[in-house]
Amino acid sequence: MAGFAELGLSSWLVEQCRQLGLKQPTPVQLGCIPAILEGRDCLGCAKTGSGKTAAFVLPILQKLSEDPYGIFCLVLTPTRELAYQIAEQFRVLGKPLGLKDCIIVGGMDMVAQALELSRKPHVVIATPGRLADHLRSSNTFHIKKIRFLVMDEADRLLEQGCTDFTVDLEAILAAVPARRQTLLFSATLTDTLKELQGLATNQPFFWEAQAPVRTVEQLDQRYLLVPEKVKDAYLVHLIQSLQDEHEDWSVIIFTNTCKTCQILCMMLRKFNFPAVALHSMMKQKERFAALARFKSSIYRILIATDVASRGLDIPTVQVVINHNTPGLPKIYIHRVGRTARAGRQGQAITLVTQYDIHLVHAIEEQIKKQLEELVVEEARVLQILTQVNVVRRECEIKLEAAHFDEKKEINKRKQLILEGKDPDLEAKRKAELAKIKQKNRRFKEKVEHTLQQQKASRAGHRARPPRAQPGSHTAPAPTQGPA
């Protein structure tokens, strides 16, 4: 198998890899590094924890060493924590170069950042929102001569999730030169491939890991069917078992909202578990501190929203627990990818309620693997059930007293105002959108129901007709969608 030197990397970079303990290139590195060194755009799609970061950092450092100037490379990434992690890889691998990097993310001092940008760092690692703010408000730096544009977690940057980067990306893309190398990486690129291909047009090289399953082999994937009301008792039981059975343990628990994240953290602490929260309602300094304490094993449990689901590389994490079943398979893939990284073993446990079974089926279909049921001693869960529910209620009351919801609402409104939107108009628009979605959903269900009925009657089944409701009739097969 080819080593780093055979990929065309200079001896100083090969030595840096050796010092870091990277002995052999991973498949995504083998595939992408030579193409990037040749000057081609690159779209790299490989499983979580497979070394995609070094696949772009190494060739960029090599090119930078041949013709150093600032600003040479711009890396965009969806979360602030990830920006710091990527910067660290640039710093460590690029140490012999005396590399100057600059991290531009929200929640940090803008003036200090503007000053750093004006000093022409070689590499800028940024979240789109804050970089776009600088581009709009400052003329002390420019990115019109960059050689490389990297979009890490590229599909997330392009999709319109709860944080929508589209407008900021447009501003950034208008400021970078057309003649550049564009490198796009993610474990789930294929879903947005068409949009991404529009960005990488310079002899694009597409590398995708060929594997029957989309998650890593060393990952043991389980589900636990639990009634909604006893979910937290199961969670406490799982954590207790982990603590009892393993000396060196570390777990990330993913939740669907900041509020649940905060409540679970308070609740687990009441049970004396070493837990720390990470979500977007926290101040940036608190977020960094929480992550640092978790990384250094001061806390064994990180409870996080999806702000931590992508890219974070914490090798000690042995278990990922999904407190809610992710609504999208893609989110599941990234969340469970926080364990079993770089060839290590890991376990993912997804708590599934009776309402989420269809989500599990969608996940299984996408990852091409069935989750196995996790068996737990129900009697032990029942023993702690009342206590857990009482503690949870106490935590909820405490959080309500701290006006968590109001703070969240104020934060949301502030964000919208910063984006130049009217918060009241936005709320109205959202409500209308939800109405339309609900109408569409009902319509779809009706169509499916009618089709099923037709299929059954065609198959000669003597299906009993639905009992007529007073004043209702069986709907005919619809021919067009709702207005």
Ligand SMILES: Nc1ncnc2c1ncn2[C@@H]1O[C@H](COP(=O)(O)OP(=O)(O)OP(=O)(O)O)[C@@H](O)[C@H]1O
């Ligand atoms: N050639 C290599 N040999 C051994 N370990 C490696 C190699 N390249 C990278 N690693 C290590 O593998 C781990 C995962 O790498 P990285 O964070 O780049 O994964 P990724 O593919 O970007 O994952 P994700 O999709 O979750 O962001 C890191 O700790 C990194 O140091």
